[in-house]
Amino acid sequence: MTDTAPAPRTRIQEKNTSAILDAALEVFSQAGFRGATLDQIAKAAGLSKPNLLYYFPSKEAIHVALLSQLLDSWLDPLRRLDPEGDPVDEIVRYVLRKLDMARELPRESRLFANEILQGAPRIHDYITGPLKDLVDEKARLIQSWATAGRIAPVDPHHLIFSIWATTQHYADFDVQVRGILAPGGDAHFDGAAKFLQHLYRRGMAPD
Amino acid sequence: MTDTAPAPRTRIQEKNTSAILDAALEVFSQAGFRGATLDQIAKAAGLSKPNLLYYFPSKEAIHVALLSQLLDSWLDPLRRLDPEGDPVDEIVRYVLRKLDMARELPRESRLFANEILQGAPRIHDYITGPLKDLVDEKARLIQSWATAGRIAPVDPHHLIFSIWATTQHYADFDVQVRGILAPGGDAHFDGAAKFLQHLYRRGMAPD
DNA sequence: CGTCATCCTGACCAATTGGTCAAACTCTTT
DNA sequence: AAAGAGTTTGACCAATTGGTCAGGATGACG
Secondary structure (H helix, E strand, O other): OOOOOOOOOOHHHHHHHHHHHHHHHHHHHHHHHHHOOHHHHHHHHOOOHHHHHHHOOOHHHHHHHHHHHHHHHHOHHHHOOOOOOOHHHHHHHHHHHHHHHHHHOHHHHHHHHHHHHOOOOOOHHHHHHHHHHHHHHHHHHHHHHHHOOOOOOOOHHHHHHHHHHHHHHHHHOHHHHHHHOOOOOOOHHHHHHHHHHHHHHHHHOOO | OOOOOOOOOOHHHHHHHHHHHHHHHHHHHHHHHHHOOHHHHHHHHOOOHHHHHHHOOOHHHHHHHHHHHHHHHHOHHHHOOOOOOOHHHHHHHHHHHHHHHHHHOHHHHHHHHHHHHOOOOOOHHHHHHHHHHHHHHHHHHHHHHHHOOOOOOOOHHHHHHHHHHHHHHHHHOHHHHHHHOOOOOOOHHHHHHHHHHHHHHHHHOOO
């Protein structure tokens, strides 16, 4: 709650803090906060536990550092929903951007999912604050598109939820997706992109 | 891995095992396997920890008992996808049934989500076995509808994934949904039902 | 080269946690 | 009411875990 990560001053600090954060992202995203241990993180970062605690004051501080670092970039795709663009195109582009994030940053997505599943103890204020504000703003934009007859008349909030759900699903439920589809790299992301494009283009096209 | 739950023989066993399972569902679904403690479960069940371990041999056994009990009912809505019904209606009904489950059984949904997020260590065989089999079977059914021109030509697996994602989202990300929408009971489920019905009816209608 | 700040470690600690056990209590049955 | 199965508990244990600390190693720099 107080300080999270020291601002790196030396080259060694730079290297070690980023090694720690990367290791912690790996461990936290796979095991959740309580499931992760400092020993696991230290080992993954190639450091001793006391040395790890030399850079971060506590397990909690590492977790908070990861989350605040993540939340910065998390809102970005939604923020880029452009009032000037073609409504249906904008929505489809948003879907595809989110799907890209699920492919490129699955650990971040799972870290977030874990936090929400656990009741969002550490980011509740973020959700009811900045996140809600941005969502409400973009919901008004989508609503105005609907009112103008430029997209189908749907509830904007549920549209946004469905986009989050369908795209993050490929990161958060990765094990399930891979278990059901024939194995093999990230190939299924192309199929997902094609399907979601179809679904939202059709679903959002004006009457 | 060996035995999970004793088959209840006496009235007391009946009462206590179900109290334990209910308490464990509450705790596991909110904290995940490693995050949950036997003390929490025992307290929630109104029993002492040793007494809890009189009914179940280990923490793991409780978790396994919960999962296998859940998986039974989990496949049910998909299983009821009817080859004889109208294709679009069947898909929409499936969506609404899954959404109902997210409202009625959110703890079960979160238990499942936790397990998958954690890499599905305990149900991996179930996913690549019975689950994959049923999904593949129903995917073939949906594919045949598409080939016959009775629904839009989409990848059936990704259609199913999107349905899982959009509906379970309301259980798994409940905190986020409530944090963004104005608070107030389960009212938003009606809005969700309306939106999803629109999205899938439009999205799946034949050309 | 010496000194000072930074960096690292082994040893240690208190709290938590999953699980055991012998003894005691209670309920049913004859 | 006595036996015996079934139920409950307090005391206890070993392992794990988050975190501390004094001191030693290693760098940067005049």
